[in-house]
Amino acid sequence: MTIREHNGVGKVTWKAEPDAHDYPAAASYLSLIAPGAQAGDLVGQLQTASLEHYKAKDMLRASGLPLLPPDNPHVAADLAKVKNNKALSPVLLIRGDLTLGIALQIADGYHRVCASYHLDENTDIPCRIADHPGSRVSALAAAVGGDLVNDSR
Template sequence: MSKSVKWRKRPRNKDYPAAEAYLALIVGPARARALGRRLRAAKLRQLPARDILRASRTPMSEVRAFDWVRQNKDIRKGRRFAPLLLVCDSQSGKLIVADGFHRLCAAFAQDQNATVPFKLA
């Protein structure tokens, strides 16, 4: 029987700069910094992993292609994952997983209906 993913109560401090670095590739540095500020101020919310993946339009081939050894080891050991940092791209209507894509996929692989905490900007 597989264990369920355990979650921290808030993102780690290092998650915000990581999200901003990723977002800078998509929306540029200035917009990424503004989104980072919005993410820091956002309230924690929760949705099932399957809904977040669908909104991000992540192909299942990407989820299946990932090497889960590290995440599965962390789950078995009961390590807590940091909540996701998400951004809604109003132009494309796509949900961007700014930080936590691998954590989201690991949660989905364990249980598609698993509740995943996140902040949304």
């Protein structure tokens, strides 16, 4: 588990791995924006991806999604979990591509990102991230045998 302190607000505890039910939720969302086989491939990538960390504010900016208010029922439920010292599940992301105008997709965990932002916009959120199949990163990874690693963090 990863624990992040938040200037007297409390602790956000993160599970070491996403919950099993997060993957079907991600597949359901992804099937709305990608063909079924492609959505399945992306979920497969998420299941084997290494855990990375990105800031809540950066996830929201890269996705273009609005910050949901703390009284949103799902955000409030996640804030209550934090207050009760219950660990949150890492989020599942599909990397965007700036050169193609493709935004980051939060495949599962949007409410957890918003809850974390309300506690501290600089919260480091653990995530698993897969590359969009049409992205240049994905094409480059295929060309070099899939050995690209984000070592900029």
